[in-house]
Amino acid sequence: MVTQSTLGDSCINDSSVVTSYKLQLSRPSHMSEYIERYRSEIDSSSVRDAFPEITESETPIWVGKPSFASMSDKYVLASIVLLVHFSFFFGEMLQPSDGEQNSNLLVSSLFWAISNTGVTGFVLIMIIITKINHYINFSTSGKWTTTWLIFSTFVPLFWKIMDIIEWFATIFSSDFSNPLPEWNFTWFAPLGLSSFAIMVIFTKLYQNSFNYAITDKRIHIRQSFLYFETSSHGISYHKVENLKADPTILGRILGFGNIHIVTGSGVGLQVESLGAKSGLSTEFTEDNTRRTRPLSMIFGMIAVQRKRTVMASDPADCFFGISNPMGVYRLINELMDETVGPAGTIHSGTQTN
Numbered sequence: 001m002v003t004q005s006t007l008g009d010s011c012i013n014d015s016s017v018v019t020s021y022k023l024q025l026s027r028p029s030h031m032s033e034y035i036e037r038y039r040s041e042i043d044s045s046s047v048r049d050a051f052p053e054i055t056e057s058e059t060p061i062w063v064g065k066p067s068f069a070s071m072s073d074k075y076v077l078a079s080i081v082l083l084v085h086f087s088f089f090f091g092e093m094l095q096p097s098d099g100e101q102n103s104n105l106l107v108s109s110l111f112w113a114i115s116n117t118g119v120t121g122f123v124l125i126m127i128i129i130t131k132i133n134h135y136i137n138f139s140t141s142g143k144w145t146t147t148w149l150i151f152s153t154f155v156p157l158f159w160k161i162m163d164i165i166e167w168f169a170t171i172f173s174s175d176f177s178n179p180l181p182e183w184n185f186t187w188f189a190p191l192g193l194s195s196f197a198i199m200v201i202f203t204k205l206y207q208n209s210f211n212y213a214i215t216d217k218r219i220h221i222r223q224s225f226l227y228f229e230t231s232s233h234g235i236s237y238h239k240v241e242n243l244k245a246d247p248t249i250l251g252r253i254l255g256f257g258n259i260h261i262v263t264g265s266g267v268g269l270q271v272e273s274l275g276a277k278s279g280l281s282t283e284f285t286e287d288n289t290r291r292t293r294p295l296s297m298i299f300g301m302i303a304v305q306r307k308r309t310v311m312a313s314d315p316a317d318c319f320f321g322i323s324n325p326m327g328v329y330r331l332i333n334e335l336m337d338e339t340v341g342p343a344g345t346i347h348s349g350t351q352t353n
Helices: 004-026 033-039 044-050 069-093 098-103 105-135 143-171 185-208 249-254 292-303 325-339
Strands: 060-064 210-215 218-225 229-236 240-245 256-263 269-274 306-311 319-323
Touching: 033 060, 033 325, 044 060, 044 210, 060 319, 060 325, 069 105, 069 143, 069 185, 069 249, 069 319, 105 143, 143 185, 185 210, 210 319, 210 325, 240 325, 249 256, 256 325, 319 325
Parallel strands: none
Antiparallel strands: 060 210, 210 218, 218 229, 240 256, 256 319, 269 306
């Protein structure tokens, strides 16, 4: 016979087991020593201030941004533009002697080109640099960098055109006056320094506009660039299908690299076009003459492109240029193992990769 006291004790024990089970579910999983080491190196409150989207149930583990070295290509490009400006600045001022001209054909040819082409030569060189930079599709090939290159290219030309317009105005007895001082080669120096400073400042602002955070539940990517481009998204570990770290050769030397987080919805991927564009329309109309149709067909064949899906290298879609990328790569894997389970195991009817 079961007494009333026994039934009561049994109910109490069952209730205690259920309560204990619920408490275990509500507690965060035990973090490994590797994860704890990263968590102890950050200030949780400052991370939450920087990432207001982090929920109360999340525990910040790591926070970072693109490293200074990851922007080195932009600083190199700024230095090249500065070098071009100073070449024209010194090229007009330091003319070689007759002996130097005879002994060094390359130097004499360079001085001759600078002194005789002037602003036109500067614009041609800058256009070539802009085109090459855009064509190779480096991280410096974005719209902001291209806009800066175009602006740096045509400021001297615009300045010179204003002088020409003023000269024509005096011939026709016009009252037009150039608001800028008269153009000469010495202006290449301050223009080059100004262009270099603008690029360095914008590069630093661009670097600081991206912030990354890792918690025990999500991966957070935040962008805020001069209020023109803002975005924020969190990626749950259950949504991650692929994780890739690819430090470049320069990144291996300087200690930075990218980490790509790819989800099933396509986050972390981008479509890349391969091939050359002719810049001409490939449409054929009745107005095309027999002479232009073969030419259009040729350029149409050149314009055909093959597209492929590659890992996104935009700082807004991946962990771009972060320090110690392989360490952070392992950290994400450790968190995925604790949150989702080791690779190849089955949880809640789904298999993780």
